[in-house]
Structures are given as structure tokens and as C-alpha cells.
Amino acid sequence: MKNPIQAMYEAGIVEATDFPADSRYHGVPTRYFTAPDGRQLPYLTRRFVPAPERFATMGYRMVAESERLDQIAAETIGNAVAFWMHCDANRAIWAEELEVPGHELRLTLPEGVPTAEEGS
Incomplete structure (x- = not known):
């Protein structure tokens, strides 16, 4: 039987993230910068603080x-x-x-x- 949490991630129901739900960075999208040598370097997009x-x-x-x-x-x-x-x-x-x-x-x-x- 497949892990139900993993199945929800794969189906896109739950967003996969490296940050736990109580982190200020949970849900902040990750982007990648391509370095001159071709390496893909991950970074977080800007987090806008709510009013x-x-x-x-x-x-x-x-x-x-x-x-x-x-x-x-x-x-x-x-x-x-x-x-x-x-x-x-x-x-x-x-x-x-x-x-x-x-x-x-x-x-x-x-x-x-x-x-x-x-x-x-």
C-alpha cells in the first residue's frame, strides 16, 4: 500500500515543501538559478509579509x-x-x-x- 501522504503530494493535493507547516517559509515557492558552470542552485522567492x-x-x-x-x-x-x-x-x-x-x-x-x- 502506498503512503497516503506521499500519494497526496504526488497528486498535487498537498504541496511538497522542505519547510514544515509552522515555518514562515512553508508554501513559499522555490526557483532555480543556473550558475555559469551549469549547476542548478535553488532559492526561495520573496516572502511578502501580510498586512x-x-x-x-x-x-x-x-x-x-x-x-x-x-x-x-x-x-x-x-x-x-x-x-x-x-x-x-x-x-x-x-x-x-x-x-x-x-x-x-x-x-x-x-x-x-x-x-x-x-x-x-
């Missing part, structure tokens, strides 16, 4: 002394690796921009997911 308006606000939280964004992501969304979602929703490129004690961090749902009030 903060595409994120539904769930609340706000003050950043505490010595707190890191991965710790906050683990606490608020249950996934430390997904700290980049907080960066996207708060217009930050680097996690350190949001790790300032006393900074009010906007907590959101993932991009495009409406709140219960917005969905009704």
Missing part, C-alpha cells in the same frame, strides 16, 4: 523583563517555533524588536482567520 489588518486581534499582552518572543509564542499560541507569527502581526522583522520590557504585544489569530464575531 497587519489581515490578522484578527485576540488581545494584548505586556512583555516582561528578560522575556523572549519564542517563550511568549509557546504560551500564547502553543508553538515556540511560530514566534514569527507575532512578528508579522506586529510589523516587526526581528523578534528582538518586540522583546522590549513593557512593550504591548498584539496577540492575533493566524492570517485570514476571523474571530467568532467577524465570522457571524
Whole structure:
């Protein structure tokens, strides 16, 4: 019997990617550059950060002394690796921009997911 996940990749139902679903690069297309010696060098296309308006606000939280964004992501969304979602929703490129004690961090749902009030 064929692996069902592999079958979905082959059928194009699930996009094959080198990045896990919780990566900011999941779904970003790969292209290839042909080097002068003929080698094919893979690279990722540009990832455009979504507008903060595409994120539904769930609340706000003050950043505490010595707190890191991965710790906050683990606490608020249950996934430390997904700290980049907080960066996207708060217009930050680097996690350190949001790790300032006393900074009010906007907590959101993932991009495009409406709140219960917005969905009704």
C-alpha cells in the first residue's frame, strides 16, 4: 500500500515543501538559478509579509523583563517555533524588536482567520 501522504503530494493535493507547516517559509515557492558552470542552485522567492489588518486581534499582552518572543509564542499560541507569527502581526522583522520590557504585544489569530464575531 502506498503512503497516503506521499500519494497526496504526488497528486498535487498537498504541496511538497522542505519547510514544515509552522515555518514562515512553508508554501513559499522555490526557483532555480543556473550558475555559469551549469549547476542548478535553488532559492526561495520573496516572502511578502501580510498586512497587519489581515490578522484578527485576540488581545494584548505586556512583555516582561528578560522575556523572549519564542517563550511568549509557546504560551500564547502553543508553538515556540511560530514566534514569527507575532512578528508579522506586529510589523516587526526581528523578534528582538518586540522583546522590549513593557512593550504591548498584539496577540492575533493566524492570517485570514476571523474571530467568532467577524465570522457571524
